[in-house]
Amino acid sequence: MKKGITTEQTITIAERIQKFGIIPEFSFVIGNPGDPERDTRETLAFIRKLKKINPDSEIIIYHYTPVPQPDNMYGNIDGQIAWPSTPAEWASKRWMDxxxxIDTQAPWLKRKTxxxxxxxxxxVGSRWPTVQDIRAPRWSRFLLKSLSSWRYTIGFYRFPIELHWAQEFISLRKPKRESL
Incomplete structure (x- = not known):
């Protein structure tokens, strides 16, 4: 996303800091309007590569969210989004999300993607719960890793209902959602 760093440089950094026991935090914006399916596929593969290098890496994932300006970073989205015109509209649940x-309802991002x-x-959050979660009991990490390991290993991410239930039962810390 025009950050001035290549994927190769990110891999090099991940390898170097892993040797020193540093836990990096990598954030990703996924679902760019140009080709959201390809972008998603490539980004998930890249995250898996980073996790292979350093399984302790913290991964933060966001959906691509444009801003109302003429020069969007990834493609022309003119006419695809009807921006709010009043402060009250911006404060509605739809635009807060x-x-x-949380849910951009981006017209170029298929529900499946x-x-x-x-x-x-x-x-990923179940397989490697954040080290920042000091509220969750120790046994919960084992439970989440056990429930999610097979999914991550074979790349099967559909309908992870057991992980939803386990995360609700354990009350995992979710930094993205706690700011609400």
Whole structure:
């Protein structure tokens, strides 16, 4: 996303800091309007590569969310989104979800692709719960890893209902959602 760093440089950084026991945090914006399916596929593969290098890496995932300006970073979205015109519209649940990247309802992002992104995030977050979660009991990490390991290993992310239930039961810390 025009950050001035290549994927190769990111891999090199991940390898270097892993040697020193540093836990990196990598954030990703997925579902760019140009080719959201390809972007999603490539980004998930890249995240898996980073996790192979350093399984302790913290992964933060967001859906691509454009801003109302003429020069959007990834393609022309003119006419695809009817932006709010009043402060009251911006304060509605739909636009709060949009700006907080909870559910952008982006017209170029197929529901199937959005679900893949969201389900992948649940599987990765269960397989490697954040080290920042000091509230969750120790046994919960073992439970989540056990439930999610097979899904991550074979790349099956659909309908992770058992992981939803386990995360609700354990009350995992979800930094993206706690700001609401």
């Amino acid at each position: 949009f700006t907080l990247r 959005k679900n893949l992104i969201d389900n992948f995030e649940i599987v």
